[in-house]
Each structure stands twice: as C-alpha cells, then as structure tokens.
Amino acid sequence: MERSIYAESFALDVTAKDRLDTRRKIKYESELDKTFSNRIAESAHGEQLFGCIQCGTCSAACPVSHYMDYTPRKIIQMVREGFKEEVLKSSTVWLCASCYACTVECPKGIKITDVMYALKREAISGNYYPKNAPASILANNFFKQVLNNGRNSEGPLLMKMYLKTNPFMLLKNMMLGIKLFTRGRISMKTEKIRDKKALKKLLNSVESKKKILSAGKPADVKEAAV
Amino acid sequence: MKYIYYPGCSLKSTGRVYEESLLSVMDVLNIDYKELDDWNCCGATAYMAVDDRKAYVLAARNLALAEEQMKNEPEVNIIAPCAACFMVLLKTQKFLEENPEDKAAVVAALKESGLNYTGRAKVRHPLDVLVNDYGEAEIIKRITKPLKGIRVASYYGCQTVRPYSVFDDQRNPETMDRLMKAAGAEVVDWSMKTRCCGASLTGTVQDVALPLSYVIVHEAKKRRADAVATACPLCQFNLECYQTDMNSKFKSDLKIDVLYFTQLLGIALGIEPKKLGMNRLFTEPENLYKILEGGNRVYV
Known part of the structure; x- marks a missing residue:
C-alpha cells in the first residue's frame, strides 16, 4: 500500500519534534511598525520605494538573492508593511554586496542598494545584528579606522575582523596572507593622512540626519544580539 | 590636459600591481598627472553602512582637495582607478547636487577645515581617459x-x-x-x-x-x-x-x-x-x- 509523500513527511515531522509546532506563523497588523517604511524611505532618499510593483526584477538581477532569507523583492514589501524586526535581523541586509544590479534594472527607479544601506545603518544603530556577523563587524571597524587615520589599512583591518569573528578563518587565510606579504601586497602598517585630528573633527562635525533607533529600542534586542 | 590621480587605499596595498601598471602605462603614453596630495579613504561601501553624511563628507574632502590642487587648470579631472573609489566619488557628487540641504551641511563642514567644495571636479575612470581622451588610434601607434x-x-x-x-x-x-x-x-x-x-x-x-x-x-x-x-x-x-x-x-x-x-x-x-x-x-x-x-x- 502506498502512502502519499505528504502524509509521510507530516508523520516524520511530528515524531521528530514530538509535538505539533503550534506557534503563530503570521503577524497581526497591530504588531507591525507602521512608521518603519517612511523612516527607511527618508533615510535612503528613496520615496520611489512606495511605487514598487513587486515584479521581482531586483531578485532576478541580484547575484546573491538565492542565499538570502528574504529576496530583495520581499524585503521591499516587508519594509512597506512594517516588518521591522524581521527585516533588520535578516541575512539579506548583510549579504548585499552593493553591486547595484537591482538599482540599474528596477523599472520603477527604486534605489534598492540605497535602501539596503539605510537598513544596514538601522541595523547597526539599533543593535539588530548578530554580534559576530563579519560583514557588520567589518563595516564598523572600517568606519573607526578611517575616522581615526583617514585611510584604511587592509592588513590590520582584516586581522581585527577575523580575531573578533572567527579566528579559525585567520588560520585558514594565513597562507594567503603570507603569499600577499612576500609580494608586497599587504602590510601590517597603519596608513594615515597628515592631519588626522583635523579629519576627525571634520567627520565628527556632521552626522546622519536621523539617529532613528536610538529612542525606543524593542524589548528583544538582547536576543538579537546573541 | 593634466590629470590628478586619486589612488585610494587598495592601490597602495593589495592592488599595488594596478597602481604600478597604470602609472607605467600613463608614463609611456605621456599622460600628465600628479597624485592628489594628502588624499583620504573614499569611504567605500562600509561608510555608507554606518553613517551616510559622514560618508559624503569623507568623499567630498577628496573632491575639494582636487579642486584646490588643480586651481590653475581650466578643468579638474580626477583619475580614480579603483571601482569603489570611482563610484563613491561620483555618487557623492550626484547626491550633493540633488540634495541642496545635505550639500550645504557638507560644504559648511569642509569650509570649517579650510576647504572649498563646488562640485566642479570631473571624476574619470582610466578606461574612460584612455579611450575617450587619448584615443585608441594614438594607442595603436605606440x-x-x-x-x-x-x-x-x-x-x-x-x-x-x-x-x-x-x-x-x-x-x-x-x-x-x-x-x-x-x-x-x-x-x-x-x-x-x-x-x-x-x-x-x-x-x-x-x-x-x-x-x-x-x-x-x-x-x-x-x-x-x-x-x-x-x-x-x-x-x-x-x-x-x-x-x-x-x-x-x-x-x-x-x-x-x-x-x-x-x-x-x-x-x-x-x-x-x-x-x-x-x-x-x-x-x-x-x-x-x-x-x-x-x-x-x-x-x-
């Protein structure tokens, strides 16, 4: 007697978890952040966001969409609906390599890459990312290094990132580092400009218009930061 | 025509080969250039992810430096060979043109440190310079x-x-x-x-x-x-x-x-x-x- 494939997988599911997963799978409208989309549109200078027709051209053009937990098309819609936490905790934000393929192809002229940057800024300022996620650590360290020295020193930057996130990667990349070093293509020296202090003062004199998430952090930020 | 060369951080380390070969080629072709003095990092993709206005100031400082160091030239042509630097400088220029409020903030901040930003510099990629300014015909001759x-x-x-x-x-x-x-x-x-x-x-x-x-x-x-x-x-x-x-x-x-x-x-x-x-x-x-x-x- 043949059992349907669905019946079997269902049965397996039940035994594996030993119970039915009865957690709610949808979000009620009252739980959404209705102001999220406006803030993101403003931060990204992209009101075109609201004209998205959900055609999916961005997801098709994106070279990493098949690794993301939500594709760019979904992210745009989720931003518009106010799924703040899901969006800011998603891998999508940190997998975007800023290749601008989506921005160039979007038939509605939505600057999707800039939307991703706005989301990165929100995720960083609101602590909405895993603390050892390399992409955000890299961005943060790069930011500090340039703030202090005016230039980026690739050697020390990568070293720091690997030490903070995954020292195993440092070992794995040791051979690569040695090869680069012997060919004079990487050094551990810190590059700097002449007047570091003046540049720091210059950079500190301006700031993003909105420190969006500084007020009213959600209760489960700690969970997100694990 | 004289160009100002903006190397960026990569061309001084992992991309050193790019700098060496580009400068050798420009020397052989008699393209006149000088390196932008005291340039700083363009901000790349990372700065935009942390603070956008700081990112624009960072890039604009280079553009303002270029304007100052080329003030005796009729045109300010910056050669930016690194793709990220090239894009960031262009993006900054375009953004500041489109958003007068941000431009005012950036210009004011730069003025504080003694720099003038007007946005008159032209950001050029070496491919653009070699094909459109120099010309394939001239290259073929050499x-x-x-x-x-x-x-x-x-x-x-x-x-x-x-x-x-x-x-x-x-x-x-x-x-x-x-x-x-x-x-x-x-x-x-x-x-x-x-x-x-x-x-x-x-x-x-x-x-x-x-x-x-x-x-x-x-x-x-x-x-x-x-x-x-x-x-x-x-x-x-x-x-x-x-x-x-x-x-x-x-x-x-x-x-x-x-x-x-x-x-x-x-x-x-x-x-x-x-x-x-x-x-x-x-x-x-x-x-x-x-x-x-x-x-x-x-x-x-």
Missing part, C-alpha cells in the same frame, strides 16, 4: 609588442559601470574590449562582464562569495580565454587569489591568469614586466609569455 594570439575576457565588475558611470554601457560595456583589441589581443564575447565577483564577501561570508567568483572564472575558461582583464582591485584579488579555494570547493582544476587591463596594455606597449608588477602576481602569466614567443600554452 604598440610595439601586440598581444597576438592571446584571448582576453574583459571583466568590468559592478561599480565601474554601475550605476552612475556614463562613459560606457551599463549592461554590455565595451571600452576595455576596445583597448584590448587595440593592444592586438583577441577579445572573448561573454555574458559575465558586469557580474558581481563577491566583493568583500570573500572575507566575510566566503560560502557565498566563492561561487560568485567561481562562475566568472569558470565561464572565462569555458570561452577559452587565456586571461581575464580586470579594472578593479577587489575583482582582481578575488578572481586571482582564491583560485585554489575555488578548486578545492568545486573539485575543479581551473587555472587562468587574472591581470589588470593596464598590465596587458603595458606588455603591448613594450613595458618591462617588472614595471607592470608581474612579479607581485601569485603566478607570473607564463601562458601569455609563451604565446607571445610563439610557443604553446603551459596550462589550458
């Missing part, structure tokens, strides 16, 4: 060792042609192909010209980045290219330095020379390999040398 028999796959990467750049087509760019043809090489027609190489993901999320680089190298090989020509320090790094990792991950046996377009052009202009940074590559491009000598390929 070719002494044409790259006869060498099949080149021109790989532009993303930020050189997207999204603000106007010197070439965004989907099927051709400037590099034209230069390679001028150098006597045979160009490969392929669809990977502007596909993302994985960028900084090779350092952060390698599982995602390696396949991206792999498809490019694999496709170049499939089209029987002898070399991939690049115009971006990160593309060159990813495609060249991770070939062993790609091979072990995908159980393949790929080997292809990944050079800067300036290195290939340099060979054709008769510049000695050392001045083109060939000794800094992981493996010297033996195949190219062999083909130029009229011999057979060492690896296929």
